[in-house]
Amino acid sequence: MSAPNPTTADPGTVIFYDLKCATPNTCWSPHCWKARLALQYKHVPFRTVWVSYPDIKPLLGHTQPEAKTVTLPVIQHGQTWVFDSWEIVRYLEAHFPTPSLLPNPQSAHFFKLYNDTVLVESVWNLFAPRVANILDERGKVFFVRTREEDLGMKLEDVGRGETVDQIRRPLGVVARNLAQFGPYLAGEEVTYPDLVLLSTLLWFQRANPVDTETILDMFPSSNVSRAPIVREWFDRVKGLGVVQEEPAE
Amino acid sequence: MSAPNPTTADPGTVIFYDLKCATPNTCWSPHCWKARLALQYKHVPFRTVWVSYPDIKPLLGHTQPEAKTVTLPVIQHGQTWVFDSWEIVRYLEAHFPTPSLLPNPQSAHFFKLYNDTVLVESVWNLFAPRVANILDERGKVFFVRTREEDLGMKLEDVGRGETVDQIRRPLGVVARNLAQFGPYLAGEEVTYPDLVLLSTLLWFQRANPVDTETILDMFPSSNVSRAPIVREWFDRVKGLGVVQEEPAE
Incomplete structure (x- = not known):
């Protein structure tokens, strides 16, 4: 696993941690899709880090210190980490408000x-x-x-x-x-x-x-x-x- | 059964046909409650005609000519008859807009x-x-x-x-x-x-x-x-x- 270093990544680019499957560069997880589609609909610049199930906890456990199970999606935007598809769409709505996905x-x-x-x-x-x-x-x-x-x-x-x-x-x-x-x-x-x-x-x-x-x-x-x-x-x-x-x- | 004559009833008063039960003047049907609560929340003047199940079709079949089963609630407002709780709330919203129950x-x-x-x-x-x-x-x-x-x-x-x-x-x-x-x-x-x-x-x-x-x-x-x-x-x-x-x- 090679997660980009958040301090050197372009601060305008979101790093998106998505679940790996057998087909390279292919999203399948419904929760990851929710965050990915929101990024795409809002034209947010992002790049993906694909993570296999057993690598999630070692790589991203620090983002969910209270959790029994560490889950994707996770995004990293500058110094900010956000996990959970609902929290991610709320974060995106606040930082990339147009087009709106949450008018209600x-x-x-x-x-x-x-x-x-x-x-x-x-x-x-x-x-x-x-x-x-x-x-x-x-x-x-x-x-x-x-x-x-x-x-x-x-x-x-x-x-x-x-x-x-x-x-x-x-x-x-x-x-x-x-x-x-x-x-x-x-x-x-x-x-x-x-x-x-x-x-x-x-x-x-x-x-x-x-x-x-x-x-x-x-x-x-x-x-x-x-x-x-x-x-x-x-x-x-x-x-x-x-x-x-x-x-x- | 004595349904009020729509041509002589006060045209400002809604006549509300509700389902009778063993306790006089008491609403119990969930679909009738939906319409009744909407009338009450909007302070619409109305009076109730209580109807026992076997009397619904003889009394109100004409309001639902296409229906296999004739259902309550029904309201009568001047010359207008409306049945189905959703249609009734839409009618009330159009004719008694304040307070609104359907902003969305x-x-x-x-x-x-x-x-x-x-x-x-x-x-x-x-x-x-x-x-x-x-x-x-x-x-x-x-x-x-x-x-x-x-x-x-x-x-x-x-x-x-x-x-x-x-x-x-x-x-x-x-x-x-x-x-x-x-x-x-x-x-x-x-x-x-x-x-x-x-x-x-x-x-x-x-x-x-x-x-x-x-x-x-x-x-x-x-x-x-x-x-x-x-x-x-x-x-x-x-x-x-x-x-x-x-x-x-």
Whole structure:
């Protein structure tokens, strides 16, 4: 690991610590996506340091001294370190206010909690175990060991008997609201909730592309010539250029 | 049944059709509460017509000609009839704009969908069957017959094996957001989401007071001298006088 020295890095450039996987320079973690998409949407200059699971604590433990588990994303901006995707978007909003992602922080925070707990939780057992297949070798060993310790069972057994249809009710809330108030999750403009849901779906797509197609098509449009509601929104938000290729290092 | 004649009623007074129960002049239905609380919060002059379940369709079927099932609440304002709690609050907001309940209609609508599907659904089987016990005699017979036809089982069997703890995750989203952004669900001011959740909890309290006490105390405040988060919010919103005694007819 070679983290840039914060005292010599260009103070205008954010250093973004993202989770490594088997495909170089490729984001997959939903929480890292949330921070990455916010950086990209706000055109913040940043460079990425890719970190494998077992290297997170040695490299970044100092940023989360109270935490039992050290987590990404983390950003470093000059002398300032920020971790947790919600804290990062608040930091970015304060320091790079245009374009705004948090015109209504309260409802954005509510949506994030809703996404991270209720919506993701509904199909967590189907998607999370598949993460092992996309990780780098050291990350995979670490991920499987720690998750199986937490769960008390084999990862391949976690999702048995569960179906992607369990997301229908929580995602239906989003789809019905989009149908009435779109084109974005908070109405006329892109806001943080759009990036939160996009992050979840990009993660789903990487871990389990077949079930993700089912999800994207779950809610047909009332206009038969248009794509299903969630798919149309997904293509619209991706089309804004918030999902960008990472330049090779 | 004696519905007021709309052509002779004071055109400034809203006629509010609410669901009858065994206790005279007492609201219990969560959907009717939503409309009633909005009327009360906005100080709209209104009077109530209490309707037993089997009388809804004969009396008000004409207001919902496309519907398979005729539902309350319904309001009548001069020559205008409006049904569905969401449509009613939108109508009230347009005609009685102060104080506003929908400064952000999109997030209010999202919260209502979330409340009505995800949050209520989590404990629906525990609370809904108990409604039979609070209804008037004719309403009870109608309610039990139609619900058991829909469910294909006895009402007393519906909630077996389920627990009030199932609301912990969806209510936790609300509690954590309140802790960070309170004192009301959308921040500094009462808005429609507060009335929506209050309606749900008033219904719960009527149908199942013991489990409702458990719900109100589920999320302790980080400040030990303060009431649990949801209870503190509940008492605060009730204390605004939005829940009012109905004058005897």
